[in-house]
Amino acid sequence: EEDAALDFMSDALAARGWQVDDWTVPMSELAGEPGFCDSGGDLVAIRSVTGTLDAAGSGGKSLILQGHLDVVPEGPAEMWTAPPYDPVIKDGWMYGRGAGDMKSGDTAALFAVDAIRRAGFAPEGRLHYQSVVEEESTGMGALATLARRYRADCVFIPEPTGHTLVRAQVGVVWFKLRVQGKPTHVAYAGTGANAIMGTFQLLTALEELCETYNARAADHPAYKGEEHPVNFNAGKITGGDWASSVPAWCEVDCRMGLLPGWSVEDVKAEIAETVARAAEAHPFLRSNPPDIVWNGFQADGFVLENADAPETALSAAHKSVFGTDGPEDRAFTALTDT
Amino acid sequence: EEDAALDFMSDALAARGWQVDDWTVPMSELAGEPGFCDSGGDLVAIRSVTGTLDAAGSGGKSLILQGHLDVVPEGPAEMWTAPPYDPVIKDGWMYGRGAGDMKSGDTAALFAVDAIRRAGFAPEGRLHYQSVVEEESTGMGALATLARRYRADCVFIPEPTGHTLVRAQVGVVWFKLRVQGKPTHVAYAGTGANAIMGTFQLLTALEELCETYNARAADHPAYKGEEHPVNFNAGKITGGDWASSVPAWCEVDCRMGLLPGWSVEDVKAEIAETVARAAEAHPFLRSNPPDIVWNGFQADGFVLENADAPETALSAAHKSVFGTDGPEDRAFTALTDT
Numbered sequence: 189e190e191d192a193a194l195d196f197m198s199d200a201l202a203a204r205g206w207q208v209d210d211w212t213v214p215m216s217e218l219a220g221e222p223g224f225c226d227s228g229g230d231l232v233a234i235r236s237v238t239g240t241l242d243a244a245g246s247g248g249k250s251l252i253l254q255g256h257l258d259v260v261p262e263g264p265a266e267m268w269t270a271p272p273y274d275p276v277i278k279d280g281w282m283y284g285r286g287a288g289d290m291k292s293g294d295t296a297a298l299f300a301v302d303a304i305r306r307a308g309f310a311p312e313g314r315l316h317y318q319s320v321v322e323e324e325s326t327g328m329g330a331l332a333t334l335a336r337r338y339r340a341d342c343v344f345i346p347e348p349t350g351h352t353l354v355r356a357q358v359g360v361v362w363f364k365l366r367v368q369g370k371p372t373h374v375a376y377a378g379t380g381a382n383a384i385m386g387t388f389q390l391l392t393a394l395e396e397l398c399e400t401y402n403a404r405a406a407d408h409p410a411y412k413g414e415e416h417p418v419n420f421n422a423g424k425i426t427g428g429d430w431a432s433s434v435p436a437w438c439e440v441d442c443r444m445g446l447l448p449g450w451s452v453e454d455v456k457a458e459i460a461e462t463v464a465r466a467a468e469a470h471p472f473l474r475s476n477p478p479d480i481v482w483n484g485f486q487a488d489g490f491v492l493e494n495a496d497a498p499e500t501a502l503s504a505a506h507k508s509v510f511g512t513d514g515p516e517d518r519a520f521t522a523l524t525d526t
Numbered sequence: 527e528e529d530a531a532l533d534f535m536s537d538a539l540a541a542r543g544w545q546v547d548d549w550t551v552p553m554s555e556l557a558g559e560p561g562f563c564d565s566g567g568d569l570v571a572i573r574s575v576t577g578t579l580d581a582a583g584s585g586g587k588s589l590i591l592q593g594h595l596d597v598v599p600e601g602p603a604e605m606w607t608a609p610p611y612d613p614v615i616k617d618g619w620m621y622g623r624g625a626g627d628m629k630s631g632d633t634a635a636l637f638a639v640d641a642i643r644r645a646g647f648a649p650e651g652r653l654h655y656q657s658v659v660e661e662e663s664t665g666m667g668a669l670a671t672l673a674r675r676y677r678a679d680c681v682f683i684p685e686p687t688g689h690t691l692v693r694a695q696v697g698v699v700w701f702k703l704r705v706q707g708k709p710t711h712v713a714y715a716g717t718g719a720n721a722i723m724g725t726f727q728l729l730t731a732l733e734e735l736c737e738t739y740n741a742r743a744a745d746h747p748a749y750k751g752e753e754h755p756v757n758f759n760a761g762k763i764t765g766g767d768w769a770s771s772v773p774a775w776c777e778v779d780c781r782m783g784l785l786p787g788w789s790v791e792d793v794k795a796e797i798a799e800t801v802a803r804a805a806e807a808h809p810f811l812r813s814n815p816p817d818i819v820w821n822g823f824q825a826d827g828f829v830l831e832n833a834d835a836p837e838t839a840l841s842a843a844h845k846s847v848f849g850t851d852g853p854e855d856r857a858f859t860a861l862t863d864t
Contacts, residue, residue, distance in 0.1 A: 261767035263709050263774045324770070358713075362769045371601050374781050375696075375860030377757040384760045384778070385733075388726040395723075421712040422722045423773055424766040429599035431700045431761040431779040431822060432662070432860075436601045440722070441769040443712050484769060522713030522770075 190321045191235070193257040197294075197319040198237045204302065206239030206317060213332050221335050225326040228364070228483030234332045239317040241301075241310075248312025249497070250340035253301070254330065254525065255294035255347075256323030259286035293346030294319065316340060323525050325362070325484050330525035342498040345524055351510070352518035353502065356410035356491045358417065358445040360523050361455050362484030365390060365463065367427075368476045371436035380434035381472030384427045387438040390478060391422050393466035397458060398444065408447050410491055410519050417521050418445040441484075445521065448489030456482060487523055528659045529573070531595040535632075535657040536575045542640065544577030544655060551670050559673050563664040566702070566821030572670045577655040579639075579648075586650025587835070588678035591639070592668065592863065593632035593685075594661030597624035631684030632657065654678060661863050663700075663822050668863035680836040683862055689848070690856035691840065694748035694829045696755065696783040698861050699793050700822030703728060703801065705765075706814045709774035718772035719810030722765045725776040728816060729760050731804035735796060736782065746785050748829055748857050755859050756783040779822075783859065786827030794820060825861055 198210045212235040218224055243250070262272035262285045270276045275284030282292075298317060316338055320329030347354070367390065369383030398420035411417040420442070427438025446455045460480055467473035506514040536548045550573040556562055581588070600610035600623045608614045613622030620630075636655060654676055658667030685692075705728065707721025736758035749755040758780070765776025784793045798818055805811035844852040 260711075260771055263767055263771065267709070267774060325768075360770070371605070373598075373860055374757050374759040374761070374783075375858070377759055378754050382760060384763050385729065388723075388729070391723065391726070416716050419712050419715040421715055421770060421772055422720060422766075423712070423769040423771055425722050425773075425776065426764050428760075428762040428779075429601055430663075431781040432698070432759060433598055433601065433761055434759055435761055435763075436605060438763065441766075443769040445712075520713070522711055 190257045194235055194237050194319060200298065201237065201239030201317060206241055209238045209240065211236060211336065213335065218328060218331055218335055221331055223327065223331055225328060225486050226483050227326050228481060231328065234322060234328050236329055236332050237319045238333060238338060241315040243312060243314045244310035245312040249342065250314040252316045252318060252338060252340040252343040253297040254318040254320060254343055254345050255290050255297060256320050256329060256525065258321045258324050260324050288348050290347050292348055297346045320525065327485065327487055327525055347524045349518060351515050353515045354520045355517045356448055357489060357520040357523045358447055359450065359452060359487045359489035360485040361444045361446065361452060361459065363442050363459065364481040364483060365440045365442060366479040366481065367438045369434060369436045370472055372434045374432045374434055377434055383435045383438040386470055386473050387427065387440055389470055390463055390466045391440065393462050394420055394442065394459065397462045405447055411447055414519055417519065418447065419521060420444050446489060448491045450489065452486050452488055528595045532573055532575050532657060538636065539575065539577030539655060544579055547576045549574060549674065551673065556666060556669055556673055559669055561665065561669055563666060563824050564821050565664050566819065569666065572660060572666050574667055574670050575657045576671060576676060579653040581650060581652045582648035583650035587680065588652040590654045590656060590676065590678040590681040591635040592656040592658060592681055592683050593628050593635060594658050594667060594863065596659045596662050598662050626686050628685050630686055635684045658863065665823065665825055665863055685862045687856060689853050691853045692858045693855045694786055695827060695858040695861045696785055697790060697825045697827035698823040699782045699784065699790060699797065701780050701797065702819040702821060703778045703780060704817040704819065705776045707772060707774045708810055710772045712770045712772055715772055721773045721776040724808055724811050725765065725778055727808055728801055728804045729778065731800050732758055732780065732797065735800045743785055749785055752857055755857065756785065757859060758782050784827060786829045788827065790824050790826055
């Protein structure tokens with residue numbers, strides 16, 4: 189769905205004299221890469237666009253500017269004051285799905301290079317500008333640039349974070365709970381098992397697991413000051429066919445956060461164990477345990493380290509623009525491409 | 527969707543020499559009839575087929591044989607051993623969606639009249655055979671036959687009830703709960719409100735209301751012997767867009783039973799009050815109360831009375847077939863067209 193945006197970025201880079209690499213890689217070729225996430229079959233290939241400006245000199249540090257073009261679903265239409273994909277400008281701000289996250293950062297980074305070049309400067313080091321997709325659900329767009337062997341001394345991702353520097357970010361595990369019920373006519377509801385109500389019992393247990401994670405987070409070097417850094421979300425649910433049939437199935441798409449240093453495999457095991465234990469306490473699910481499908485993010489957390497040189501440069505830039513020290517550090521409770 | 531079945535019944539009746547009335551009535555024309563249920567806009571018209579055999583004599587009692595052609599959704603395909611709409615016969619029984627409820631009764635009633643006529647008899651009273659739709663969700667097919675002014679001394683509905691006579695049946699109220707949430711990125715889940723989890727709190731309160739109904743049922747003349755005659759069901763749910771967005775919306779189709787003598791309006795008021803009270807206890811729903819849409823069944827319960835003559839005839843028929851007294855009485859925890 190991001191093809192029009194990728195076309196736009198490809199043209200915009202070419203028009204500015206960047207060498208453009210516009211490529212598509214089948215998901216199957218990414219499957220062996222570290223950090224690969226399965227999308228559950230929805231994704232068959234990843235298209236990315238990278239523009240390159242060769243180093244004007246020798247000895248300069250290389251830099252990647254990376255931003256994503258994908259957006260999350262727009263939610264209920266009635267909660268928008270204007271159609272989400274018809275951006276409007278009001279009081280100097282643009283409103284529309286993706287305007288903030290992260291077309292603002294994409295555009296700022298591209299225009300910043302324009303400004304530098306128009307002022308007559310040419311970066312001493314090699315510069316890549318990358319537009320990726322899938323940042324919001326698997327991170328496979330960023331992975332595709334690594335699989336293409338793009339590397340640099342520093343990567344700057346201008347996600348909108350309110351003038352803060354993300355020094356740590358959580359990992360994320362996505363999963364789909366598939367819960368069975370025993371379908372009967374509601375006239376005999378007692379002989380059936382309602383998959384929707386059973387699902388809620390499992391979600392309640394996962395909320396409790398999330399609270400134990402937050403208790404554990406109190407000792408974490410990067411997150412100990414944060415209130416409730418680990419969040420669980422039941423984000424999408426669908427189940428049953430008909431008001432008067434005891435529902436035979438229910439599915440929920442869930443997200444659990446994890447802190448840097450925690451292992452994705454450990455968290456998956458704890459989620460599986462929590463679901464199994466909650467199912468054990470349910471008369472029907474005990475002998476009909478739910479399935480867990482791990483699709484989408486299975487991503488580690490991250491702590492920024494060994495980045496003195498770019499941090500010094502960023503601080504100097506911040507001071508020259510805002511006149512104050514900064515940017516402030518942030519321990520981020522979401523994740524971005526890393 | 528029942529057009530093929532209605533065509534089939536229309537042809538079957540015509541081939542047997544019944545006078546066939548095959549008509550379609552717009553829902554808007556039924557709206558003034560007592561017992562009208564709104565389908566929420568899904569239904570625009572109701573088609574029904576009635577075959578009539580005029581009375582062979584005078585002085586005979588008239589009879590309506592009525593059955594429905596609609597079926598409930600088939601549920602998960604993997605729970606069927608054969609495709610639900612490809613009936614199979616195994617050990618003398620037909621399996622497939624609608625074979626039992628109620629093509630079996632439809633067919634038995636039609637063949638019974640065939641047998642009587644083939645044996646050389648002609649009913650003294652007027653006989654109607656009616657195929658209706660929408661028995662499973664609104665009852666508007668049966669209502670359409672009443673609006674068409676079909677009346678008889680007795681109506682027999684051969685629903686499969688295991689050789690019992692349904693002496694009482696519950697009423698049913700359907701409704702759709704529409705619950706709002708406050709969408710945020712899951713990174714800041716604490717500042718949002720999860721519509722899916724909020725929905726669960728409302729459903730729990732409705733389960734509790736159902737238990738108070740069952741306590742009330744302990745004194746009911748027709749149901750006092752029944753264990754848990756009133757059932758609540760959350761039958762179909764859908765909500766949210768995406769694993770990592772706090773869901774802004776969730777909708778559930780629900781069904782609540784009520785006993786004969788209880789008022790549909792009272793039950794609706796108690797459901798609304800229960801939902802409002804549960805919402806009041808929720809930090810977000812308190813100021814963003816859920817909607818309740820009353821679509822589908824809004825049907826009273828029923829007790830069979832003043833039916834000595836047909837009951838005597840039915841008992842005699844039962845004895846001649848089974849050699850035992852019967853049929854046994856039943857207080858039904860579902861409803862049929864009445």
